[in-house]
Amino acid sequence: MSTHYDLLITGGTCVLPWGMEQTSVGVRNGRIVDLGVDATATADEVVNASGLHVLPGLIDPHVHLRDPGDASIESIPTGTKGAVLGGLTAVFDMPNTRPAITDATQLAWKQGYAEQAAWCDMGLYVGGTKTNIPELAALELGRGVCAIKVFAGSSTGDLMVEDDEHLELLMRSGRRRIAYHSEDEYRLQERKHLFKVGDPYARHAEWRDEEAAFLGTRRLMALARKTKRAAHILHVSTAEELDYLKDYRDIATAEVLVNHLTQMAPDVYDRLKGFGVMNPPIRGQRHYDAAWAAVRNGMVDTIGSDHAPHPYAAKLKPWPECPAGLTGVQTLVPVMLDHVNAGRLSLMRMVDLMCAGPARVYGVVGKGRMAAGYDADFTLVDMGKKGRIENSWIVSPCGWTPFDGMQITGWPVGTIIRGQAVMRDGEVLGSPSGRLVNFAG
Numbered sequence: 001m002s003t004h005y006d007l008l009i010t011g012g013t014c015v016l017p018w019g020m021e022q023t024s025v026g027v028r029n030g031r032i033v034d035l036g037v038d039a040t041a042t043a044d045e046v047v048n049a050s051g052l053h054v055l056p057g058l059i060d061p062h063v064h065l066r067d068p069g070d071a072s073i074e075s076i077p078t079g080t081k082g083a084v085l086g087g088l089t090a091v092f093d094m095p096n097t098r099p100a101i102t103d104a105t106q107l108a109w110k111q112g113y114a115e116q117a118a119w120c121d122m123g124l125y126v127g128g129t130k131t132n133i134p135e136l137a138a139l140e141l142g143r144g145v146c147a148i149k150v151f152a153g154s155s156t157g158d159l160m161v162e163d164d165e166h167l168e169l170l171m172r173s174g175r176r177r178i179a180y181h182s183e184d185e186y187r188l189q190e191r192k193h194l195f196k197v198g199d200p201y202a203r204h205a206e207w208r209d210e211e212a213a214f215l216g217t218r219r220l221m222a223l224a225r226k227t228k229r230a231a232h233i234l235h236v237s238t239a240e241e242l243d244y245l246k247d248y249r250d251i252a253t254a255e256v257l258v259n260h261l262t263q264m265a266p267d268v269y270d271r272l273k274g275f276g277v278m279n280p281p282i283r284g285q286r287h288y289d290a291a292w293a294a295v296r297n298g299m300v301d302t303i304g305s306d307h308a309p310h311p312y313a314a315k316l317k318p319w320p321e322c323p324a325g326l327t328g329v330q331t332l333v334p335v336m337l338d339h340v341n342a343g344r345l346s347l348m349r350m351v352d353l354m355c356a357g358p359a360r361v362y363g364v365v366g367k368g369r370m371a372a373g374y375d376a377d378f379t380l381v382d383m384g385k386k387g388r389i390e391n392s393w394i395v396s397p398c399g400w401t402p403f404d405g406m407q408i409t410g411w412p413v414g415t416i417i418r419g420q421a422v423m424r425d426g427e428v429l430g431s432p433s434g435r436l437v438n439f440a441g
């Protein structure tokens with residue numbers, strides 16, 4: 001008697017943890033049960049992936065879906081729809097919403113809401129503040145919580161812990177890896193008077209300079225060593241930090257953003273003006289080269305989009321009144337596939353950075369590799385498909401992308417989450433059925 005599956009993916013080139021193999025994948029009850037399925041096997045649904053690459057479901061570990069907040073800019077339903085259209089099976093969502101996710105009540109609301117409204121699976125960050133330090137040890141063990149997020153430098157919202165005293169207390173509450181926005185707030189405030197409204201947008205990278213980021217990271221590393229508390233430095237943007245962090249691999253992991261691997265000053269500010277303004281800033285060639293070197297030497301653990309929508313009209317304001325932050329959840333996978341096709345990294349390394357990496361850094365349970373017993377999450381990719389990113393494709397209500405007009409080779413053509421197809425050939429399928437991601441406490 002032949003074996004029967006719920007779903008069978010045949011004929012594709014699968015990116016397995018040990019290499020690429022042309023093989024078939026059998027799925028039952030939302031999980032992978034077999035690789036290399038017998039030719040006589042049957043299934044309720046067969047996906048013919050001939051000519052495609054089958055990747056384990058890709059994760060964006062850094063998004064701001066602004067929910068609760070203003071749904072005319074972004075929300076969990078629209079942001080996660082963008083995610084599945086862009087080939088992502090899970091996103092980890094930041095806590096600097098209105099109100100912020102900093103206590104058990106807000107977290108409980110978001111846990112329930114995400115499971116009704118999300119198109120993909122979600123991890124949730126809880127914000128660390130000066131006042132909720134005693135509760136963080138319990139909050140970080142909440143259902144679906146990927147990490148405590150700490151803003152050591154200012155960005156959107158009012159979450160901030162800028163001084164060493166509170167940072168150390170915070171590191172001593174709980175034990176899981178903490179994710180940091182690392183820019184030295186004192187240096188940012190000190191140098192603010194050097195700039196004025198209406199200065200060129202490129203001044204953003206002068207105000208929030210290399211030293212602001214590097215100083216922030218040096219301070220965090222000193223405290224992390226002292227407290228022995230693991231740290232994930234989000235959006236590392238300087239050559240100096242990427243070099244420095246090599247000596248802190250006992251406690252530190254690092255994220256680089258797709259923007260810092262794709263765009264460069266001064267071109268990005270000349271061309272995009274406010275639509276190139278984000279924190280930490282997009283910098284010059286030296287830092288771009290260092291980011292790619294760190295992708296190749298293994299210093300980078302994860303790649304995120306830092307999807308952070310703002311209204312189109314607000315981005316037209318003069319610097320520094322235009323808010324910092326760019327959309328990116330829907331474009332992350334296509335832009336990275338284009339980098340693969342351009343020979344900047346291998347498809348294996350991309351999967352390491354966008355699936356295995358987030359799983360390892362945040363302690364994801366049951367996702368992060370294509371293997372028996374793991375969730376049947378897949379990103380189906382056509383490496384030869386060409387297309388153009390356009391503002392009109394973006395489903396976030398704010399309706400713009402810093403990659404508008406970019407020609408891309410390599411597109412996600414299918415998104416499957418726990419055995420359910422949620423996107424095929426650019427069409428969203430079914431209804432929102434995202435769940436919270438499980439994390440090892």
Ligand SMILES: [Zn+2]
Pocket residue numbers: 062064094306308
């Ligand atoms: Zn962010």
